[in-house]
Amino acid sequence: MPAEPRIYLDHAATSPVRPEVVARVAEVLAMVGNPSSVHAEGRAARRVLEDARAVLAEATGAGPDEIIFTSGGTEANDLALSVAAGGAVLVSAIEHASVLEAAPEALRLPVDRNGLVDLAVLERLLAAARPALVSVMLVNNETGVVQDIAAIASCCRKAGALLHVDAVQGFGKLEGVRVDRLGCDLMTVSAHKLGGPPGTGALLTRPGLAVPARLRGGGQEGRRRAGTHHLAGIAGFAEAIRRLDPAEPGRLEGLRARLEEGVRRLGDATWVAAARAARAPHIACLVTPGRPAEMQVIRMDLAGVAISAGAACSSGKVAASHVLAAMGLGADAGCGIRVSLGWSSGITEVDRFLQAFAAQHGTASNMSNRTGSPLPNPSAVAT
CATH class of the missing domain: 3.90.1150.10 (Aspartate Aminotransferase, domain 1)
Known part of the structure; x- marks a missing residue:
C-alpha cells in the first residue's frame, strides 16, 4: 500500500505557495525589464511594481508612498528599529529573534502568564526611559496571543514614543490589521505567511515618518531601501493578498x-x-x-x-x-x-x-x- x-x-x-501565486511569479519572471529603467520594458515592470504597491496599500491602510518593499519580515523589522536613530528602544520579552537580536541593548517589557504585555510596567518604563521607539508584535508567532495594540499605542502616544508592530503573523489571519486602525507608526508584513513567495515583505509607515536607509546605493523605495526590486516576489505577494x-x-x-x-x-x-x-x-x-x-x-x-x-x-x-x-x-x-x-x-x-x-x-x-x-x-x- x-x-x-x-x-x-x-x-x-x-505556508505552501498558492498555485495562483506560482503562476503569477512565473509570468513576471518571464518579463524583461528593470522597474527603474525608463524604456518601454522598464515602464512595464514599473507598472507591475506599482500595481502590487496599490494592492498592499488598499489592504493595509498605508499610502503607496508609505510602503517600503523588503526581502521579508526580518529586514523590515531591522529597518523599523533604525528609526530610533540611537534613542532608547523598548521591546517585549516575547518578540521574534529578528527584533531581539537586532536590538540587544533594548529594554525588555515583561508579559504575564497569558503572554500579554503588562501595560502598567509599560507606562512606568515609558516615563522612566523615555524610549524613542517601542516594538511589540501583534500576534505571537509561538502562542498566537494577540496583544492589545490599541492600548499600547495610546501609552506610546502619551509618552511621545513611536510604536512599531510586527504584524507578520496577524496580517491575513485577523480582521483590521491596518496601520490606520492599529494606531502604530510602523508595521511589518511578509508574503510567505499568506501563501506568497518567501523572500518578500514590506515595512509600512505612517505619513511623514522618515526612515533612514540600511541598504544604500540606489534610489529605490524613496531612497529608503536600495537594490533592484524582487519584482516577481512582489507581484506574488500582491497575488497572495488578492486571494485572501x-x-x-x-x-x-x-x-x-x-x-x-x-x-x-x-x-x-x-x-x-x-x-x-x-x-x-x-x-x-x-x-x-x-x-x-x-x-x-x-x-x-x-x-x-x-x-x-x-x-x-x-x-x-x-x-x-x-x-x-x-x-x-x-x-x-x-x-x-x-x-x-x-x-x-x-x-x-x-x-x-x-x-x-x-x-x-x-x-x-x-x-x-x-x-x-x-x-x-x-x-x-x-x-
Missing part, C-alpha cells in the same frame, strides 16, 4: 477548536498555552510537561506530520522557548510544540495530527470512539 501523504501543519513558519478570503479566519478558528478539543479529550497531560487569552485562529501551542519539544517534533515528523517547536529561525535547533519562559512556565518552557494552520489546512490534516499525537502519547488514536461522541465539526470548517 502507498504511504499516506505527509501532513503539513507549520504554516506559522511558512474574508471567511478564512472563521474557518481556521473552527479547525483550531477541533484540534484543541481533540487534545483535551486525551486527558490532562497536555494543555494549551494562553488558552484564556485572545489568540489568532491559526496557532495552537501545546505543552506536555516532561516531554521535551524536540522529541515530540521528531516523533511527529516520523509519523508524517510536520509541526514545530517555536520559531523556525534557529538553524534547525530546538531549544526551550523564550516566549514560554517569559510567560513563567519554568521547566515546561522546553515542552511546548506549535501546531499552525493555513490556507491548505482542513479537517483531514487536523484529524491526522490528532491520531499521531494520540499514538505518541500512548493513547487510543480514535478519540471519537473513546468519548462516544464525534469531534466538533463546525459548518465553517471545510475539508
Whole structure:
C-alpha cells in the first residue's frame, strides 16, 4: 500500500505557495525589464511594481508612498528599529529573534502568564526611559496571543514614543490589521505567511515618518531601501493578498477548536498555552510537561506530520522557548510544540495530527470512539 501523504501543519513558519501565486511569479519572471529603467520594458515592470504597491496599500491602510518593499519580515523589522536613530528602544520579552537580536541593548517589557504585555510596567518604563521607539508584535508567532495594540499605542502616544508592530503573523489571519486602525507608526508584513513567495515583505509607515536607509546605493523605495526590486516576489505577494478570503479566519478558528478539543479529550497531560487569552485562529501551542519539544517534533515528523517547536529561525535547533519562559512556565518552557494552520489546512490534516499525537502519547488514536461522541465539526470548517 502507498504511504499516506505527509501532513503539513507549520504554516506559522511558512505556508505552501498558492498555485495562483506560482503562476503569477512565473509570468513576471518571464518579463524583461528593470522597474527603474525608463524604456518601454522598464515602464512595464514599473507598472507591475506599482500595481502590487496599490494592492498592499488598499489592504493595509498605508499610502503607496508609505510602503517600503523588503526581502521579508526580518529586514523590515531591522529597518523599523533604525528609526530610533540611537534613542532608547523598548521591546517585549516575547518578540521574534529578528527584533531581539537586532536590538540587544533594548529594554525588555515583561508579559504575564497569558503572554500579554503588562501595560502598567509599560507606562512606568515609558516615563522612566523615555524610549524613542517601542516594538511589540501583534500576534505571537509561538502562542498566537494577540496583544492589545490599541492600548499600547495610546501609552506610546502619551509618552511621545513611536510604536512599531510586527504584524507578520496577524496580517491575513485577523480582521483590521491596518496601520490606520492599529494606531502604530510602523508595521511589518511578509508574503510567505499568506501563501506568497518567501523572500518578500514590506515595512509600512505612517505619513511623514522618515526612515533612514540600511541598504544604500540606489534610489529605490524613496531612497529608503536600495537594490533592484524582487519584482516577481512582489507581484506574488500582491497575488497572495488578492486571494485572501474574508471567511478564512472563521474557518481556521473552527479547525483550531477541533484540534484543541481533540487534545483535551486525551486527558490532562497536555494543555494549551494562553488558552484564556485572545489568540489568532491559526496557532495552537501545546505543552506536555516532561516531554521535551524536540522529541515530540521528531516523533511527529516520523509519523508524517510536520509541526514545530517555536520559531523556525534557529538553524534547525530546538531549544526551550523564550516566549514560554517569559510567560513563567519554568521547566515546561522546553515542552511546548506549535501546531499552525493555513490556507491548505482542513479537517483531514487536523484529524491526522490528532491520531499521531494520540499514538505518541500512548493513547487510543480514535478519540471519537473513546468519548462516544464525534469531534466538533463546525459548518465553517471545510475539508
